[in-house]
Amino acid sequence: MTNNNTSNDVLLDFDLLSRLVVGIGEVSDMTSIPRRKIRYWEEKGIIQSEKDAEGSTRRYNYINIKKVLLIKELLEDGYTLDAAAQKVELRMKSMNETFRQLAKFIDKDLPTNDQKE
DNA sequence: GTTCTCACA
DNA sequence: TGTGAGAA
Numbered sequence A: 001m002t003n004n005n006t007s008n009d010v011l012l013d014f015d016l017l018s019r020l021v022v023g024i025g026e027v028s029d030m031t032s033i034p035r036r037k038i039r040y041w042e043e044k045g046i047i048q049s050e051k052d053a054e055g056s057t058r059r060y061n062y063i064n065i066k067k068v069l070l071i072k073e074l075l076e077d078g079y080t081l082d083a084a085a086q087k088v089e090l091r092m093k094s095m096n097e098t099f100r101q102l103a104k105f106i107d108k109d110l111p112t113n114d115q116k117e
Numbered sequence B: 001g002t003t004c005t006c007a008c009a
Numbered sequence C: 001t002g003t004g005a006g007a008a
Helices: A007-019 A024-031 A035-043 A062-076 A081-109
Strands: A058-060
Touching: A024 A035, A024 A058, A024 A062, A035 A062, A058 A062, A062 A081
Parallel strands: none
Antiparallel strands: none
């Protein structure tokens, strides 16, 4: 039971998750949440999606997939939809702030700066 | 398969 | 807070 997750999972996540953009069917199947309900949450502004190239169908990135999962778990814990949405928003906010400060930190300390566009 | 809207509980 | 149904 020892946790030997180190950098492997992170490396996997970066590449995989950035390409993980799926349709509502996949999200619905993965999360066992009805498509109708996912659209309903989006209508309430709790999650957001981009349209595909044709502009007809919804596409969800991993951030919003995580949001869906989080909302689902919070609802199962008895939260109202609004309360769950607030909790998710707070989590996203604090995570963004934390990572932004971490990025600032390593930016300052990284000596190699030979990258060009 | 997806979209939307209107109605209904 | 969702669902059903019909139409595109």
